[in-house]
Amino acid sequence: MLTHNDGNVRDAERLRYSQYPRYPRNPHYSHIPIFPVIPIIHKNGHTLMPPQEFLKILTATLGARAVVTDPAEIEPWMTDWRGRVHGAAPAMLAPASTEEVAEIVRLAAEHGVPLVPQGGNTGMAAGATPPADGSAILLSMRRMNRIRSLSAENRLAVAEAGVVLATLHDGAHEAGMRFPLTLGARGSCTIGGLTSTNAGGTQVLKFGTMRSLVAGVEAVLPDGSVHNGLSGLKKDNRGYSLDQLLIGAEGTLGVVTAVALRLVPAIAARAVAWAGLESPARALDLLRFLEARTDSIEGFELVPQDSLELVLKHIPNTRAPLSGDHKWHVLVEATAAGPETDVAAELERLLGAALQQGIIGDAVIASSEAQAEAFWKLRDSISEAERAEGQTLAHDISVAVADMPQFISDAAVKVEQAFPGVVASGFGHLGDGNIHFHVRAAGHAAPDWYESEGKAITRFVDDLVTAAGGSISAEHGIGQLKRDELARLAPPARIHALRAIKHALDPLGIMNPGKLVP
């Protein structure tokens, strides 16, 4: 029998926002010192000489508000979200319009000054972190935060690059619509960052990644010219798609200033369930079982027992949805756009049938919105719980969906055998063939574990993924953390094409140097 669980619930939405406070609580535009502040003594001791002429001209053209040189204002944005990579920059530019971005890029090209675009700084590959030698200037897009238009009739929104994902969600909701991409960092990550990393998230199963949801891009190209692809035309075959090229380019081909985004009707009803089962193979059986009987499934997340236990240990106000022992769990989300479908009843019936057929061991349907969010909180808190537990290496990988269950089991065993003491496991977007394969250090690991054993483990995992015909970056991008591995493992044709495209559009190499392109 399926049970209903009234659980210990907290406002997961609010929690997600407060979890990543840097954006909302750091209105770094409020106090802008008068330029110039030269030289800047960086905290690690060396002296940075800003490209004075460049900054002087920019300040005269754009005003001091757009040129931040106070190290205290800049510092919070110099470290990547994982806290692994630290950069330095003599200034942070904060333009408020496409014209200002164009002016910045034009002058940067003229003076040969490298720029590092940054949105919410929640990226997982340190793509928005400037080089440590202070040779580049940070280009913060967070002041460009207007939703320019939102049309339920056209099913389109045009949002500037600095619009935070949660703000777009709210705007679409007010118009009876939905932007159907969401992820744990939605209170901080921006439309420009999501586009530039071709982000995925938890609804990819039904709606695809940003690549499927972007109808057009406005961007400033490395020579300062503006590409305007915001018409939202469904059909436009004028040759190469510059919009698609900019999606997933991680700031290496230009600065995204605004994006036309596809909307879908708001959800009329949703049901969220938690099921316990024996193995990833059974989880995939469940997904196929459900998909054969309904088209309402849009979220399907795999969670190992070990990850759930860490969440329960480290994250306050969480509790296990099911009693009993289950080695694996899945979170299932079903939605309906209209009131005529009772998704909760349908999901309950289907899970009941799956239970009878032995596909799952137990399941529970959330009995309220708050409880549904509490289930999602368990899933969204895994990375945070792992960090609280100790050092963890994250691998965002994909293989063919049908191969994923075997891959998870085999890879975990092989990694644990090769590196005694570590704990390896995979969680996440099973239905997309994408899991986050994390390897936790043994309790006694040295502080430099990431640099010592960690590198060897990552190479080992990446070799397994490559041998399985998969990708070493499913949704997080390459940034600077995976560039060496891309160079080591990608076929020559891919590397050659990446370099050729980069050189054709950015011959001076001023756009986010040292990222993505090996």
Ligand SMILES: Cc1cc2nc3c(=O)[nH]c(=O)nc-3n(C[C@H](O)[C@H](O)[C@H](O)COP(=O)(O)OP(=O)(O)OC[C@H]3O[C@@H](n4cnc5c(N)ncnc54)[C@H](O)[C@@H]3O)c2cc1C
């Ligand atoms: C808790 C948590 C959960 C997450 N879950 C997921 C998930 O499920 N799926 C997923 O795909 N990602 C996930 N991420 C990663 C992250 O949220 C995404 O990569 C997001 O797209 C980054 O957006 P951002 O605005 O923070 O970009 P940033 O981190 O600021 O930048 C990311 C990259 O984009 C470039 N960039 C940023 N803005 C622009 C611009 N306007 N023009 C050109 N280049 C630009 C940067 O140079 C950098 O290379 C998660 C992150 C966290 C912290």
